[in-house]
Amino acid sequence: MTFVNWLKRNLVVIAGLLTLAYLLLPNVVVTVFSFNNPKGRFNYEWQEFSTAAWQDPCGVSDLCGSLSLSLQIAFWATLGATLLGTMIAFALVRYRFRARGAVNSLIFLPMAMPEVVMAASLLTLFLNMGAQLGFWTILIAHIMFCLSFVVTAVKARVMSMDPRLEQAAQDLYAGPVQTFLRVTLPIAAPGIAAGALLAFALSFDDFIITNFNAGSTVTFPMFVWGSAQRGTPVQINVIGTAMFVIAVLFVLASMVISNRRTKQKA
Amino acid sequence: MTNDTSGDVRLSGIAKTYGSFTAVHPLDLTVPQGSFFALLGASGCGKTTTLRMIAGLEEPSAGTVHLGDQDVTALPPYKRPVNTVFQSYALFPHLDIFENVAFGLRRRGIKSVKKQVGDMLDLVQLGEQARKKPHQLSGGQQQRVAVARALINHPKVLLLDEPLGALDLKLRRQMQLELKRIQTEVGITFVHVTHDQEEAMTMADTVAVMNAGRVEQLGSPTDLYENPRTTFVANFLGTSNFIEAEVDTKSGDDIVLKAGGGKLVLPESRCAAATTTGGKVLVGVRPEKISLTHADDAGEIPEGRNRINGRITNSSFIGVSTQYVVDSAVCPDFEVYVQNVDRDTRLEPGADVVLHWSPAHTFGLDAAQDIDAGVEEGAAA
Numbered sequence: 199m200t201f202v203n204w205l206k207r208n209l210v211v212i213a214g215l216l217t218l219a220y221l222l223l224p225n226v227v228v229t230v231f232s233f234n235n236p237k238g239r240f241n242y243e244w245q246e247f248s249t250a251a252w253q254d255p256c257g258v259s260d261l262c263g264s265l266s267l268s269l270q271i272a273f274w275a276t277l278g279a280t281l282l283g284t285m286i287a288f289a290l291v292r293y294r295f296r297a298r299g300a301v302n303s304l305i306f307l308p309m310a311m312p313e314v315v316m317a318a319s320l321l322t323l324f325l326n327m328g329a330q331l332g333f334w335t336i337l338i339a340h341i342m343f344c345l346s347f348v349v350t351a352v353k354a355r356v357m358s359m360d361p362r363l364e365q366a367a368q369d370l371y372a373g374p375v376q377t378f379l380r381v382t383l384p385i386a387a388p389g390i391a392a393g394a395l396l397a398f399a400l401s402f403d404d405f406i407i408t409n410f411n412a413g414s415t416v417t418f419p420m421f422v423w424g425s426a427q428r429g430t431p432v433q434i435n436v437i438g439t440a441m442f443v444i445a446v447l448f449v450l451a452s453m454v455i456s457n458r459r460t461k462q463k464a
Numbered sequence: 465m466t467n468d469t470s471g472d473v474r475l476s477g478i479a480k481t482y483g484s485f486t487a488v489h490p491l492d493l494t495v496p497q498g499s500f501f502a503l504l505g506a507s508g509c510g511k512t513t514t515l516r517m518i519a520g521l522e523e524p525s526a527g528t529v530h531l532g533d534q535d536v537t538a539l540p541p542y543k544r545p546v547n548t549v550f551q552s553y554a555l556f557p558h559l560d561i562f563e564n565v566a567f568g569l570r571r572r573g574i575k576s577v578k579k580q581v582g583d584m585l586d587l588v589q590l591g592e593q594a595r596k597k598p599h600q601l602s603g604g605q606q607q608r609v610a611v612a613r614a615l616i617n618h619p620k621v622l623l624l625d626e627p628l629g630a631l632d633l634k635l636r637r638q639m640q641l642e643l644k645r646i647q648t649e650v651g652i653t654f655v656h657v658t659h660d661q662e663e664a665m666t667m668a669d670t671v672a673v674m675n676a677g678r679v680e681q682l683g684s685p686t687d688l689y690e691n692p693r694t695t696f697v698a699n700f701l702g703t704s705n706f707i708e709a710e711v712d713t714k715s716g717d718d719i720v721l722k723a724g725g726g727k728l729v730l731p732e733s734r735c736a737a738a739t740t741t742g743g744k745v746l747v748g749v750r751p752e753k754i755s756l757t758h759a760d761d762a763g764e765i766p767e768g769r770n771r772i773n774g775r776i777t778n779s780s781f782i783g784v785s786t787q788y789v790v791d792s793a794v795c796p797d798f799e800v801y802v803q804n805v806d807r808d809t810r811l812e813p814g815a816d817v818v819l820h821w822s823p824a825h826t827f828g829l830d831a832a833q834d835i836d837a838g839v840e841e842g843a844a845a
Binding site for chain 2: 360362363365366367368369370371372373376377380381384385
């Protein structure tokens with residue numbers, strides 16, 4: 199009876215912890231196996247503790263090259279998609295033009311389209327145009343599918359913005375450029391940042407579209423896929439863990455900063 | 465008030481149309497330097513559009529805007545020497561109070577803003593809150609920040625767009641006095657848009673009553689109240705009783721009118737309508753100008769007052785006064801407010817009474833207009 203009561207009182211906590219475990223267990227496995235010292239080519243069975251892979255993360259040929267390529271593509275794709283997406287979002291919210299409604303719904307198509315279909319169609323397009331597959335085709339493809347996400351994130355923010363704020367800025371002697379830099383952009387910034395983060399994560403992760411349009415270029419997800427056929431080096435787990443830790447640190451840092459700000463205000 | 469005219473606002477033939485809808489009909493208006501001017505009207509009457517045309521946030525379809533001798537019609541808002549206190553304030557949410565107030569100074573390239581901003585925050589009693597964000601302040605404090613942010617630029621004209629609309633009644637009264645104090649202190653021209661007739665009358669030297677894109681009447685609050693020129697003004701500002709009457713004769717400066725078998729006297733100077741014998745005139749009188757005497761004492765009413773017989777249908781006691789509704793042959797629901805000085809206990813629903821008032825408190829209006837114009841809007845405000 200007491201156990202049932204205890205369960206009733208703590209049900210929410212237990213359910214929360216279980217969900218969290220469900221979400222984080224794969225990450226734990228990745229981390230644990232980054233310290234493995236596998237006997238064969240496959241890192242699927244725990245053998246013994248070792249920090250060898252951590253001491254030499256680039257020890258596998260081509261791994262760090264593919265990682266650096268993926269980071270570069272993600273950086274440029276984020277930049278391009280954020281710039282274009284922000285402009286599109288502003289145009290869609292602020293201006294009334296012909297076919298605005300059509301653009302508004304068409305912008306979501308890449309999100310709805312099955313990725314593998316889009317990947318194949320893009321390849322057809324690139325081949326017909328005679329484009330050399332590689333860095334540039336990957337980048338163009340990534341900017342394309344990141345755009346819709348950026349537009350969605352920024353649009354929500356711009357729509358909720360009071361147009362009187364910009365009028366107030368103009369009333370207080372800020373010309374169009376000043377108004378944009380001092381008022382519009384800072385207020386839209388959280389939306390733009392959210393869009394950019396999303397774009398980076400999507401681009402860095404992408405396998406399907408990249409695989410179709412990469413030619414002989416190998417990005418990090420493609421490298422992982424390729425090595426999984428022949429044997430998985432522990433270094434993949436090392437890179438995965440490192441990415442995870444960096445992301446968590448970023449989140450923690452932003453939480454600390456915003457906490458400090460609210461404390462200062464109060 | 466000085467002879468300096470650099471803070472005059474002159475609107476000449478200014479108009480605004482949106483497609484086929486006319487928000488503001490061609491309008492001429494001069495707001496003298498240093499005055500507290502109110503644009504009063506119900507929502508959608510064009511008052512805010514007029515204000516925004518002065519600010520430069522709305523482009524007039526026709527006409528010109530002058531500030532002093534300068535034609536500013538073609539100038540964008542950021543080049544006009546006017547500042548606005550926006551409805552719901554439009555404080556910059558990402559900047560703290562100090563930076564909100566400093567915004568205008570910084571945009572004009574002024575480097576050392578600390579002293580000015582500090583002084584201005586002290587003027588509106590917010591010195592302590594300088595480093596807070598707008599959302600951490602109460603409505604009244606935000607309102608004061610909005611005023612400070614505009615005033616620090618020493619505009620020639622300060623425009624206020626329903627600045628007190630979001631505040632509760634008590635705070636609104638307090639801020640009305642506060643704004644009036646600030647205006648007297650800094651001496652610049654204030655143009656204030658409001659739908660609240662009490663607010664306009666308390667604060668402004670001159671009030672322009674707007675209705676459907678036109679200025680119905682312009683004058684001092686007392687002038688508008690005592691001598692309205694249209695039924696809209698008479699109903700929008702306070703309450704009025706109307707009697708339809710016919711012009712009988714003229715005697716000296718007075719017009720004698722026939723209404724329901726009786727005679728009423730109206731000074732010619734207080735009649736806004738053309739008066740030809742036999743013509744119709746709407747006779748108006750404010751409820752608090754009327755005295756109520758029980759029919760038994762009718763003999764005690766002095767000669768020369770306008771009199772109407774009636775019967776009380778309703779009375780409500782509200783402390784300082786009692787409000788009566790009186791049914792009479794010329795008007796079915798005459799409203800009368802009687803101060804509770806010496807209460808006559810016979811004045812109860814059903815009692816026969818005589819309504820009487822001084823001819824000097826009577827006003828005459830053109831009969832060819834809606835008697836109830838402005839009633840709804842006035843009640844809502």
